[in-house]
Amino acid sequence: MSMIRDLRAAVRPSRPSLRKDTGAYDTTRDPGTPSAVVDCAVYRDGTRVVTPKPLTPHEAMRQVRRDGGFVWIGLHEPTEAEFAGIASEFGLHPLAVEDAVQAHQRPKLERYDDSLFTVFKTIHYVEHDQLTANSEVVETGEVMCFTGRDFFITVRHGGQGSLRALRHRLQDDPELLARGPSAVLHSIADHVVDGYVAVADAVQDDIDEVETEVFSPGRGGISRGVDSARIYQLKREVLEFKRAVSPLLRPMQLLSERPMRLVDPDIQKYFRDVADHLARVQEQVIGFDELLNSILQANLAQASVAQNEDMRKITAWAAIIAVPTMVCGVYGMNFEHMPELHWRYGYPMVMTFIVGVCLTIHRTLKRNGWL
Secondary structure: OOOHHHHHHHOOHHHHHOOOOOOOOOOOOOOOOOOOEEEEEEEEEOOOOOOOOOOOOHHHHHHHHHOOEEEEEEEEOOOOHHHHHHHHHOOOOHHHHHHHOOOOOEEEEOOOOOOEEEEEEEEOOOOOOOOOOOOOOOOEEEEEEEEOOEEEEEEEEEEEEOHHHHHHHHHHHHHHHOOOOHHHHHHHHHHHHHHHHHHHHHHHHHHHHHHHHOOOOOHHOOOOOOOOHHHHHHHHHHHHHHHHHOOOOOOHHHHHHOOOOOHHHHHHHHHHHHHHHHHHHHHHHHHHHHHHHHHHHHHHHHHHOOOHHHHHHHHHHHHHHHHHHHHHHHHHOOOOOOOOOOOOOHHHHHHHHHHHHHHHHHHHHHHHOOO
16 A cells, blocks of 8 residues: 555645645646547436536536545546646545546556546447448547546547537436436446447448448459458458447456445446447447458458459450461461462361351350350
8 A cells, every 4th residue: 555655646746736726626737738538527316416617627626525426527638737636635545646648548447545547448430421441431530537535537639539428317307316426437337338239230331332242243253352452441341440449348257246335236236238239249349350350351252263264355356266266377487398388278167167167166165154
């Protein structure tokens, strides 16, 4: 414990240097740059406490400690200096603070003495008219959540995954919001996983489109496949989707199965539903990956078959052309004594012979499927 306290002290600047008389925490942004704090509100008995002016995190926490309830602070891509004051105010663990500021974290759940730290990867489907080798199918963002007894802090990275609409929906459900910070954690988890479900359906449509093109018969009844780069690009996007979904399953199972001091027992039951939906999405994404492997192999096989078919046709026509080439080559050697060289009907006979042999070869090759 002494080591943890020393680590906290090392990353926390002294409070007087962080907090001005107004309670502001932003010490690095220009005055014209918006603060990292998107919203800061106190909730008591499931209802947002109305204040004459926006609260700073310090003012909100002071109200909570005096009158009860909990504070919900939303931040977007805070700097280290911006987040240091909030971390000090709420006693957040320095390792979790470092992860929240730097972002690019793996989905996870970490338990500290007086808080839970949860990382979610948000997924957004990128609309596109046609899938190409450079098409971006999914965009990812991150939402980090600090859950405490009387506070809930969200740190969002990326342009996607706004929680504004979710906050408004929760404010319209005071009975749920009265359950405290763990109810907000569940709602965010459910919101993120619902986004996965929607993206999985959209990605399924893209895979179906590629699959149809690969197996559609082309000219002559032979499919020549599609650009393999398109399939590979889609596979890369599915892999990015998989990195967001798979690591999150274990944290959701822990939240739904293990009793936790900071999670309301009634709310914990609802995490089971989130874990179930997430497991189904994970199965879909794994299926996408395997299906794309099969489609890619089938596409390469069809391209190989089409090339072999082309080579057979070229070989067949080469065999037909070889007949006049051979005959004309023989009679082009300009020898003095050659059969039928001075015969009146020699030329018509040779031409008839050439045409007859060529037609016979053509008919034989076509009957055998080479033409």
